[in-house]
Amino acid sequence: xxxxxxxxxxxxxxxxxxxxxxxxxxxxxxxxxxxxxxxxxxxxxxxxxxxxxxxxxxxxxxxxxxxxxxxxxxxxxxxxxxxxxxxxxxxxxxxxxxxxxxxxxxxxxxxxxxxxxxxxxxxxxxxxxxxxxxxxxxxxxxxxxxxxxxxxxxxxxxxxxxxxxxxxxxxxxxxxxxxxxxxxxxxxxxxxxxxxxxxxxxxxxxxxxxxxxxxxxxxxxxxxxxxxxxxxxxxxxxxxxxxxxxxxxxxxxxxxxxxxxxxxxxxxxxxxxxxxxxxxxxxxxxxxxxxxxxxxxx
Amino acid sequence: xxxxxxxxxxxxxxxxxxxxxxxxxxxxxxxxxxxxxxxxxxxxxxxxxxxxxxxxxxxxxxxxxxxxxxxxxxxxxxxxxxxxxxxxxxxxxxxxxxxxxxxxxxxxxxxxxxxxxxxxxxxxxxxxxxxxxxxxxxxxxxxxxxxxxxxxxxxxxxxxxxxxxxxxxxxxxxxxxxxxxxxxxxxxxxxxxxxxxxxxxxxxxxxxxxxxxxxxxxxxxxxxxxxxxxxxxxxxxxxxxxxxxxxxxxxxxxxxxxxxxxxxxxxxxxxxxxxxxxxxxxxxxxxxxxxxxxxxxxxxxxxxxxxxxxxxxxxxxxxxxxxxxxxxxxxxxxxxxxxxxxxxxxxxxxxxxxxxxxxxxxxxxxxxxxxxxxxxxxxxxxxxxxxxxxxxxxx
Numbered sequence: 001x002x003x004x005x006x007x008x009x010x011x012x013x014x015x016x017x018x019x020x021x022x023x024x025x026x027x028x029x030x031x032x033x034x035x036x037x038x039x040x041x042x043x044x045x046x047x048x049x050x051x052x053x054x055x056x057x058x059x060x061x062x063x064x065x066x067x068x069x070x071x072x073x074x075x076x077x078x079x080x081x082x083x084x085x086x087x088x089x090x091x092x093x094x095x096x097x098x099x100x101x102x103x104x105x106x107x108x109x110x111x112x113x114x115x116x117x118x119x120x121x122x123x124x125x126x127x128x129x130x131x132x133x134x135x136x137x138x139x140x141x142x143x144x145x146x147x148x149x150x151x152x153x154x155x156x157x158x159x160x161x162x163x164x165x166x167x168x169x170x171x172x173x174x175x176x177x178x179x180x181x182x183x184x185x186x187x188x189x190x191x192x193x194x195x196x197x198x199x200x201x202x203x204x205x206x207x208x209x210x211x212x213x214x215x216x217x218x219x220x221x222x223x224x225x226x227x228x229x230x231x232x233x234x235x236x237x238x239x240x241x242x243x244x245x246x247x248x249x250x251x252x253x254x255x256x257x258x259x260x261x262x263x264x265x266x267x268x269x270x271x272x273x274x275x276x277x278x279x280x281x282x283x284x285x286x287x288x289x290x291x292x293x294x295x296x297x298x
Numbered sequence: 299x300x301x302x303x304x305x306x307x308x309x310x311x312x313x314x315x316x317x318x319x320x321x322x323x324x325x326x327x328x329x330x331x332x333x334x335x336x337x338x339x340x341x342x343x344x345x346x347x348x349x350x351x352x353x354x355x356x357x358x359x360x361x362x363x364x365x366x367x368x369x370x371x372x373x374x375x376x377x378x379x380x381x382x383x384x385x386x387x388x389x390x391x392x393x394x395x396x397x398x399x400x401x402x403x404x405x406x407x408x409x410x411x412x413x414x415x416x417x418x419x420x421x422x423x424x425x426x427x428x429x430x431x432x433x434x435x436x437x438x439x440x441x442x443x444x445x446x447x448x449x450x451x452x453x454x455x456x457x458x459x460x461x462x463x464x465x466x467x468x469x470x471x472x473x474x475x476x477x478x479x480x481x482x483x484x485x486x487x488x489x490x491x492x493x494x495x496x497x498x499x500x501x502x503x504x505x506x507x508x509x510x511x512x513x514x515x516x517x518x519x520x521x522x523x524x525x526x527x528x529x530x531x532x533x534x535x536x537x538x539x540x541x542x543x544x545x546x547x548x549x550x551x552x553x554x555x556x557x558x559x560x561x562x563x564x565x566x567x568x569x570x571x572x573x574x575x576x577x578x579x580x581x582x583x584x585x586x587x588x589x590x591x592x593x594x595x596x597x598x599x600x601x602x603x604x605x606x607x608x609x610x611x612x613x614x615x616x617x618x619x620x621x622x623x624x625x626x627x628x629x630x631x632x633x634x635x636x637x638x639x640x641x642x643x644x645x646x647x648x649x650x651x652x653x654x655x656x657x658x659x660x661x662x663x664x665x666x667x668x669x670x671x672x673x674x675x676x677x678x679x680x681x682x683x684x685x686x687x688x689x690x691x692x693x
Contacts (some may be wrong), residue, residue: 083530108528109420110498113457116425147657161573163625167680170625170656187572189422216573219422244577245561245583246592253557253572253594255527256422278379283584284577285680 001207002136002181003198004099004127005075009041009140012073014064014080015090016045017055018283021079024059024103024144028077031147032140039247041129043071077133077142078102085129086111101142102129102192109255112190119192126192128291130254131184132162143184145169153178155291156202158195159214160187160254164242164284168214171288177295180208187216189253189276195225203233210236210295212287213278218256218264226272236294238279240287241266301538302346304403306520309535313493316486317517320405322346328343329379330372332404338405343367343378347397348543350521355389357381365389365399368407370580375404377672408516413506414473415439415450416517418494424454429461429491431469435506461491478513487517497535498528505663526651547610554606556595563588565687566611566620566649568604570595572631578623578680585684590617601637608645619650621687623680626657635663639670650675650690654683 011028015021025042032041044059044067051062061067064076076097080088085104092100107129119126127134133143138152145162151168155177159165164186174177183198185191195213202208211233215222222241229237244266246252248259259265270280279297281290301309307317321332323343333341345352345365352365360381369375379402388396413435421428432450434442442449451472455461463484470483494502503521510516529536541549551558557572561579565587569575572594579589591611597601612616624634638653654677655663667676675690677683 059565082527106527108498109500110457110495110528113420113426117456117458149657152389159573161571163569163571164573164577166625166657167574167577183299189420190425214573221422224423240577242573242580244580245589246576246579247559247561247636250592251526252559252576252592255525257572257576283681284574284581285684 001205003201003205003208004134004138004181004183005126005136005142007036007139009075009142010071010073011042011075011077011142012064012067012071013042013045013058014076014078014092015047016058016079017050017062018079018081021045022055025077026056028141028143034163035138035140042183043073053154058108064097068095068097069094073097074100075099075142078104078129080104082106082108084161086115089115089126090118093119093122093126097124099125099127100192101127101133102287103131103133103143105130107188109188109190112188116190127183128186128192130188131186132165134183135182136181137179139148142204145182145184150182151178153180153208154207155179156198156205156208156211157182157214158198158211159184160216160256161214161242164214167284168212168240168287172291175288175292178292180205187256189219189256194221196228199225199228199233203235208235208290210298211236212291213237213273214237214287215239215241215269216257217241217246217266218254218258220263222269223272225249226276226278228271229278232254232278236298237277237291238281238287238294239273240281240284240290241269241273242284299526299529299535299539300348300543301522301535302348302401302540303344303520304346304401305538306522307517309497309522310490310493310517310520313489313496315489315493315517316515317520318405318408320403323402323404324378324400325383327380329402330376333372333375336404336406338406340368341375341383342405342407343375344403344405345382345399346401347387347392347399348540349397351391352387355387355392358386358388360385365432374497376460383430397543408508409511410508411511411513412509414509415442416490416504416507418491418499418502420500421454426454427457427491427494427514428452428454428598429469429487430475433473435508439505455491457495460495461488465622475509476513479509479515482513482515495677497522498525499523499530500525509528514525536616537576547613551593551607551610554603556593556607556610558610559592560614561589561591561659562616563590564616564691565619566590566614566617567623568595568607568611568620569623570625574625578621581680581684582621582687585681585688587684590614601640604637605641605644608641608647612645612648617649619652619687619690621683622651622653623683624655624657626655626660626663630658631655631663632659632666635666639666639672641690642672642674650687650688652677652683652690654678654680
């Protein structure tokens with residue numbers, strides 16, 4: 001079992017005729033083909049104005065609605081450039097995509113506020129933006145993560161960061177733990193899905209036995225996650241927070257990774273998680289061990 | 299991106315947000331002329347630097363000169379301008395090095411009845427912008443939040459619809475405005491909120507916002523930070539950028555698509571991905587070292603970027619060792635190593651270099667490093683890398 005990505009997942013790529021859109025669609029298709037031989041998981045793409053053409057075997061459609069009707073896709077992976085990305089996400093939601101995974105980095109915050117408002121009441125779930133995507137090892141990956149470092153297993157990963165998630169998956173592999181699903185929620189101040197919703201899904205997923213939460217400085221999503229864990233999560237949880245040495249007022253790469261207004265520091269996030277019973281690693285090198293410790297304690 | 303107070307006020311004025319009359323001066327003569335033009339018995343001469351705390355700040359060259367002064371004549375304006383222009387202002391926010399003042403803003407004096415605080419930010423938990431006000435104007439708002447949080451009122455508003463008049467009245471009544479003040483707030487507050495959204499701001503701060511004796515609201519200060527991701531649709535804002543206010547290395551890095559932040563330590567780092575880059579700094583600190591920078595080369599890490607990244611790191615004279623930490627995913631480790639080796643040649647490395655690689659084709663990559671014959675220290679995992687780079691400082 002897993003969350004978000006299962007055997008019934010069928011994906012189209014918005015922005016499939018762009019360089020990264022096509023490259024990663026090919027990578028995702030290859031990974032899915034290895035996991036589910038003979039099944040087409042990545043079924044096409046959308047680029048307005050290029051409908052009716054094909055690109056490396058992917059049929060291209062003018063609109064998400066068209067693509068959905070013709071391919072039966074239920075999921076969209078979004079690689080549309082930042083100025084047009086908010087519009088692309090809203091189009092996917094309007095077409096009724098169940099899951100929208102937005103990889104694009106650099107979407108203006110105001111655009112994301114409009115997306116949040118536009119999606120209010122929608123049944124679609126948005127993951128990201130500015131994230132590596134979602135992978136259920138052994139089934140499919142929707143995003144830019146290297147597939148082979150993720151092994152099938154029982155740990156759910158929720159992370160704000162891309163390469164740090166790869167690092168975590170690799171460390172989990174070294175201590176013999178695979179993943180049910182790994183989800184990158186993205187490093188932007190406003191995103192589609194936050195820790196709490198995913199904690200709830202992992203708590204309810206019979207295929208997940210433990211959860212690794214990877215946070216970073218900025219905002220208070222990790223503190224809210226800690227409160228939720230305390231009262232709602234029975235499964236063992238381990239965690240790590242990046243940016244313990246970050247100076248206040250400086251944006252550390254991610255738009256959301258900034259300590260401001262006396263809040264958002266790593267120390268308070270780590271303390272909140274520890275108070276909720278989470279095994280928190282001080283070192284980024286200790287994420288795998290912390291998860292193993294949490295599992296043994298449980 | 300940040301702008302100067304006088305630039306913020308020009309934008310405010312154009313957007314219908316009331317500001318005092320003011321004139322930019324770049325010389326003592328201009329400051330004197332500005333005083334005369336404003337025509338008042340008093341004026342305020344204000345240093346234009348991006349950092350806050352200017353009123354209490356003093357100049358390195360003139361220890362008794364403040365960054366913001368009240369003057370009563372054109373001659374006095376000129377005297378102060380003479381001391382301020384070209385001198386280095388040190389405030390609590392500039393650090394010990396201070397900032398050179400190249401521009402002054404001369405503003406009319408006003409009869410102030412009350413000083414208030416106004417701020418607008420995007421609240422992540424609310425998922426939208428929030429207007430924040432306080433009766434404690436002129437104070438550090440974080441200080442107010444700590445000691446008297448009841449004096450801060452916050453009103454979330456819809457980014458698309460803006461702040462409704464009833465919300466403005468709610469704030470005005472809570473702050474105890476009189477009837478005229480409430481009416482002015484009904485105009486001022488929605489206007490500034492509209493500005494925040496229209497210009498893709500990440501922060502607007504007016505501290506103090508003043509209520510004059512005749513209940514007019516005016517922005518006496520203006521700090522605006524823009525969302526860098528939205529600058530593509532605000533060419534007028536980009537034109538206001540003052541590169542002299544930014545760290546030259548950070549500007550250079552941004553031009554190459556690198557994300558770089560200078561820190562005070564002596565171990566330079568080059569990492570792919572923001573989260574891993576932050577973690578690498580943490581790791582160095584955990585092992586007793588001090589990171590010299592945050593540097594994210596992004597997911598690609600091509601040769602040009604790595605070369606430029608090395609140059610930026612090594613240009614920092616404090617750097618005594620460098621740690622490269624790359625998790626090669628889609629970008630294979632062997633490709634990254636050939637970029638590293640070429641960059642190593644090009645920049646002429648002169649300090650110890652520790653490389654930790656993991657990911658696709660890592661075995662080939664490690665062999666390549668070994669076969670290169672370069673004096674590069676290879677590390678296996680994160681802890682090993684941190685230990686080796688800290689140790690290399692003592693070697």
